[in-house]
Amino acid sequence: AQSVSQHNHHVILSEAASLELGCNYSYGGTVNLFWYVQYPGQHLQLLLKYFSGDPLVKGIKGFEAEFIKSKFSFNLRKPSVQWSDTAEYFCAVNNYGQNFVFGPGTRLSVLP
Amino acid sequence: EAQVTQNPRYLITVTGKKLTVTCSQNMNHEYMSWYRQDPGLGLRQIYYSMNVEVTDKGDVPEGYKVSRKEKRNFPLILESPSPNQTSLYFCASSSRASGYNEQFFGPGTRLTVL
Numbered sequence: 001a002q003s004v005s006q007h008n009h010h011v012i013l014s015e016a017a018s019l020e021l022g023c024n025y026s027y028g029g030t031v032n033l034f035w036y037v038q039y040p041g042q043h044l045q046l047l048l049k050y051f052s053g054d055p056l057v058k059g060i061k062g063f064e065a066e067f068i069k070s071k072f073s074f075n076l077r078k079p080s081v082q083w084s085d086t087a088e089y090f091c092a093v094n095n096y097g098q099n100f101v102f103g104p105g106t107r108l109s110v111l112p
Numbered sequence: 113e114a115q116v117t118q119n120p121r122y123l124i125t126v127t128g129k130k131l132t133v134t135c136s137q138n139m140n141h142e143y144m145s146w147y148r149q150d151p152g153l154g155l156r157q158i159y160y161s162m163n164v165e166v167t168d169k170g171d172v173p174e175g176y177k178v179s180r181k182e183k184r185n186f187p188l189i190l191e192s193p194s195p196n197q198t199s200l201y202f203c204a205s206s207s208r209a210s211g212y213n214e215q216f217f218g219p220g221t222r223l224t225v226l
Contacts, residue, residue: 043220
């Protein structure tokens with residue numbers, strides 16, 4: 001069975017700091033990869049996704065992620081975080097089937 | 113407005129009392145799914161449905177039932193809730209056109225079973 005791990009449970013940054021959240025998955029075949037964000041009290045929203053092609057994908061709100069197949073990784077990055085980026089971030093994997101596997105989430109707190 | 117709705121948003125119940133959480137989408141999506149979210153575990157898929165009258169188990173189906181009699185609705189049924197089903201539940205939908213890959217989530221239902 002697939003599994004998704006996220007390196008950090010809770011990350012605390014000051015505004016303008018750079019962000020990188022790690023994500024690794026276990027499935028060895030072709031996969032689709034996603035990052036979702038959940039702002040406090042809200043539902044999940046799609047930040048970005050990777051299906052194929054350029055391994056560096058850009059999403060909303062200045063986020064980007066890089067797919068490194070050899071490392072089974074899909075790390076999320078943002079050059080300069082804002083207080084409004086405080087949220088929980090989930091990495092997810094889907095192998096062209098219908099079963100989605102989510103990571104445990106990383107809580108990001110950005111201090112003003 | 114395209115959306116996934118869930119009702120109720122909050123529910124407190126007692127062990128063994130049957131309950132249903134409704135989920136409805138207005139985007140004509142073929143695929144619908146239920147997840148539970150627990151601290152430190154992320155989202156785990158309970159059941160999913162590829163289309164009307166087609167449902168399949170996800171990773172944690174025990175203690176839950178679903179039905180898909182209409183395309184827009186996908187209710188989650190707990191026949192005999194237990195305290196370990198206390199959780200935050202999300203419904204999601206996606207379309208065949210997107211390859212079922214871009215999911216739209218509902219606002220969540222926070223369930224407490226005493």
